[in-house]
Amino acid sequence: MLQTLVSGLESGSWFALLGLAIVVVMKAADVPNFAMADIGLVATYVGISLAGAGVPFWLAVVTTLVTGILLGVVIDVALMRRLAKYGHFPLLLMTIGLSLALTALTGLVWGHDPRSFRAPWTGAAIEVGGGVAIGVSQIVSIVVGLLGAVAISAFFTTPVGAQMRAVAENRATARLVGVNAGRLSAIAWGVGGLIAAVTVMLQAQSALVSTLTPASLIIYGFVAATMGGFTSLFGTFAGGLVLGIIQQLVGTYISTAAQFSVALLVVFLVLVLRPDGFTKGMRLRDV
Amino acid sequence: MLLEIDQARTGYGSLEVLHGVSLTVAEGEIVTVLGPNGTGKTSLMRLLSGVLPLWSGRITFGGRELGRLTPDKRARLGLCQLPEGRGIFQTLTVGENLDLGLSARRVSAATARTDRDRVLDLFPELAGRLAQSASSLSGGQQQMLALGRALMSAPRLLLIDELSFGLAPRIVRDLFGVVRELRDTGVTFLIVEQQAAALKVSDRTYILRGGRNELTRDSSELLDSDELVASYLR
């Protein structure tokens, strides 16, 4: 039971982080980014290759993060920005096309075999008594996930973060006030790429990743983002964790085949019952 | 002239709303634009801030042609706007709303602080509420916040769309008092209004009707002839 819970929290942390990456881009750039997990995968594969070539672990990690940021910014500046004035549909389609191309490109360059990003602690475990052991990499995922969520929340209270919240609330008025929406969107894509790189890297240091990873990860990321109403950071994070635990419980006690359907059901229920995210009411009461 | 509009035409889609409006604002002036609803006053504001495209005619600001500059670039030139309905961000705190004005310029933290103190001196009611959500403010306080935010961006020309919108007469009077004070510190104003109350603070007044210039007078002249104004605003 404890093992199930920890595994749920671990995968939940990945979902939560990717959901946060989606929300950041949605807030500032008003695009649902279907290529988010692919960006993370490409960045992680770059890191894995470097580590495999003998580059020190932490340097490989930093390179992965930088790759994620650069990918995000370049995509925004080169592809997305000029489409913004044509409405939602081309933007949505562009991220889908990008996702297809990036996944395939990854397969072409690195192949389709699953890989892992070996960290110094990979394989180590902590005995918690009763014969139950928890992997260090699981703890790393959960702790980094938590820190990431705190960091993103802190980011949104900085002046740039406040500008993003303003853009999210009313893009037109924000521009009237002098907010440079193009610059904000590039920053958001960079931050999104960074978080996506962290997410896939966390998964790779604990389990295996392959070109199949983005397809499911992105759906779970969107489920988490939906649970936060695409705006609430707390709702997205909590949503991701809850989803991870539900998935793990369904997988353990019902069947792994049902996991995906359960996730879809969650999206539908949230959107129908609480289109603004399931923490919306709570937040209002706090105020 | 700080702002010159010459025969400006604009509209929505293929629907023309302004049919060649001309207007000038000199440095240090307070100019009002009056007219009943539906004459294109708000469209004029949107044209100036770059939300609506200029179909034909010319707009120069500080000698520079505005062309197709985007709203945020115009704000950075010092052409700032207090948008209709105030444009306060409800999900931000009062302080964050104020600081948004800084996004229109590059300043040191020290300058930002002194500017903020100056704005808070002007609106002491806001000083104690910086950490509060902007949605907790009253209508009058929100308008102060909007004005304060615009001042944070160090405007050369401040466009105001209906300062009096939804506010009690007493508050409107106070706000116009602030406008006059600010003019003395070197800010120029272009105020769009539906109420004749704005005449008391302004130097010159343009009356628009059906998307065209109807009448241009010194405000004092119009103040003396209530019926004249009333007939145009009906």
Place this chain on the structure above:
Amino acid sequence: MSELTTQPAAPAEAPSALPAAVTAGITANGAAGHAARRGSGLRKGIVAIVALVLLFALPFVSNTYVVFVVSLTLVYAVSTLGFNLLVGWSGQIGLAHAALFAVGAYGSSVAVAAGVPFLVTIPLAGIAAALLAVVIGFPAIRLRGFFLAIATLALGMAIVELLNFAAPITGGGGGMNVQVFALPGINDAASTYFIVLTVAAIMFFLVRRALVGRFGRTLQAVRDLGQLSGSLGVSALRYRLVAFALSGFVAAVAGTLYAQLQTFIFPAMFQMNLLVPMLVMVFVGGAGSLWGPLIGAAFAIVLIEFFQDLGDAQAIAYGIVLMVVIALLPGGLTSLFRTLGSSRFAQRLYRRRASTEETS
């Protein structure tokens, strides 16, 4: 108050008064529009009939592969016709289209297996999918922009997942064989082709009838004014729901034909790998023209057939071609959103409102 109605951020005035205004504008404009269109309509009709005759001759002059590819193109064109109605004409990015297509394919195949004649299953599957589309659209319709996209995407995926679980009827993930209906006297490929062609012609005719008339203009007006005013009245919501139902009907009809053409269907056929080409077809085809879906479908088919068996290279090529097309034709859809007719109509609508309010 007239200025309010001309401005995007207008308060509640515009939406609540919208349906009445829309209807008024339509009845006023309908007659004039018809008369003007009649001349060119005749020429277009002749072209269409000649094209149809040529298409009917196709199986007698070419091999089965060409016949199959043309059939597939027509099936996708019909499906795109429905998708276009939803995304282009009513402005709602509903992403359950592949699932509704699957409902048609499975509904028809299962019914045929149970002894129902195939031709009867076409309208039946269509009606079932239309009802399902309303069920999907009903909660989703209040959602804005991307939220609608994500809700409908999730629901669509869930429907396809259900096909996996309903193994006793659908064969589950392993798929099911389709009993192919054949006209007497000709081979299966040609027979299926003739049915596809006939049904496609009927669907084009019906959708054209629906969109060229009052209904299409109302849909566009609801879409355009919805973008301006942000919220809509009840009657406008009803129109959007009807768009969902019609689009679901057309999708399922296309799905029934698709099953006949493929002769073997399995749930994985109807996932993202189908939805993405469907989106491309709508995008490339554009929203305004009725020939657009045909062009979009042909484009997607060529792309798929051309890059077949290239593995990763195919997916890259597909992704990149898609990206290039979007980058080069970003207004592919939106430029047609603002077709001349619709903008003139909207303009007249505004003028009408403006003038009535000024005189009063």
